[in-house]
Amino acid sequence: MEKSIEHIWKHGFDVENKLIVPKLNDLYNRKSKHIVAKFKRMFIFNTWFLIIFSVLFLIYSFFNGFLFGGILIFVLFNSLVLINRNLFKTLNKLDTNVSSFEYITSFDSWLKVQVAMNKKMAHFYYPLLFVCFMMGLWFSDGGQEVINEVLGEPHQIYLVNGVPVYWVLGMSIIAGLFAIFGGAIYKLDLYLMYGHIFRKLEELMKDINELKN
Amino acid sequence: MSNDFYTLKILPYAGIIIKICRAYTDSQEDFEDYYQEVCLQIWRSREQFRGDSKWSTWIYRLSLNICLTFIKKKQKNKQHVNADNKMIADTIDNYAFSDESLNLLYDAIKKLSEIDRAVILLYLEEKSQKEIAEIIGTSPNNIGVRVNRIKERLKKLLDGKIN
Known part of the structure; x- marks a missing residue:
């Protein structure tokens, strides 16, 4: 006669000697390393994304009479990549042979330095990115056509000594706004990408801290 | 996590957590990860x-929620699972219960x-329909029908394998 599943379950666990409780060892060490590893993976992925995007954009700009903007954006993105790669090298120097608390604290400190530095740079590179893009448009074939259409007869009044003052003024105001809010935009950008890792890091630090006390 | 909390509030219910975690994992390594995460x-x-x-009941509910969340995450990262197949095969011997019928179940x-x-x-742990419904977050009315349907399916899956 076949045994019922209820019998198999009950009898199985009655005689089972393998209900061994796993040891709760090294949990926080593993979690700390896991968070840092995840951050590293995302960081490398985003770096490559910037490189690939800038190369593709350069190729696109070449074939679409937009080369000036393509070169500017390529240079800007790759400068950012270079700076951040140098910062990233210091992350690999963090000592892993310390307690989870020390390890995660040193990672947190590294992160704060990295974020502070990028936040400062953001006040420059967001407006620069905007200016690069607009200048690229300005000097592109299509852009020139639009400009001739807008600033040609009978719109010459917008030109002062041949300079499209209102155009430049508008661009300057927007670039200025990017310069003012660059840091905030960077933080928003950062949290959209790495927010879940930061939340986990915060949670983990709180846990370890609570344990320490 | 303090030792007192673990010893007094979790350890007496470790059996529950182990039974649940084992139903959602295929290797000793995963099982230990799930167990630690649940704790x-x-x-x-x-x-x-x-x-x-x-x-x-609280422990059942949390354990199930965590295992379900973990398994969803794992399904997302399924490509990594294939790479780990060798490791699973290596650990599967340690993972099995000594009771063969229990393994089959x-x-x-x-x-x-x-x-x-x-x-x-939850049914095998002799939880009432009301408790199962409460833990799963559904109406108690359809639990009985669902349990019967699942038992039928299990019987078919085990057909001829257990005497």
Whole structure:
């Protein structure tokens, strides 16, 4: 006669000697390393994304009479990549042979330095990115056509000594706004990408801290 | 997590956690990860327990939720699982129960959907329909029907394998 599943379950666990409780060892060490590893993976992925995007954009700009903007954006993105790669090298120097608390604290400190530095740079590179893009448009074939259409007869009044003052003024105001809010935009950008890792890091630090006390 | 909390509030219910975690994992390594995560989450959520239900019910609910969340994450990262197949094969011997019928039953349970696994585990743990419904977050009315359907499916899966 076949045994019922209820019998198999009950009898199985009655005689089972393998209900061994796993040891709760090294949990926080593993979690700390896991968070840092995840951050590293995302960081490398985003770096490559910037490189690939800038190369593709350069190729696109070449074939679409937009080369000036393509070169500017390529240079800007790759400068950012270079700076951040140098910062990233210091992350690999963090000592892993310390307690989870020390390890995660040193990672947190590294992160704060990295974020502070990028936040400062953001006040420059967001407006620069905007200016690069607009200048690229300005000097592109299509852009020139639009400009001739807008600033040609009978719109010459917008030109002062041949300079499209209102155009430049508008661009300057927007670039200025990017310069003012660059840091905030960077933080928003950062949290959209790495927010879940930061939340986990915060949670983990709180846990370890609570344990320490 | 403090030792006192673990010893007094989790360890007496470790059997529950082990049974649930084993239904959602295929290797000793995964099982230990799930077990540790469940313990950690129980500790983190300890202040949310208001005593509306039994502590054991609370543990069932948390364990199932965590396992279901983990398994979803794992499905997302399925490509990594293939790479780990060798490791799973290496550890599977240590992972099996000594009771062969129990192994077969677990294998059959793992073939069910995630929610059906939760329902049958709670049923086998002799939880009432009301408690199962409360833990799963569904109406008690359809639990009985669902349990019968799952049992039928398990019988088919085990057909001829257990005497």
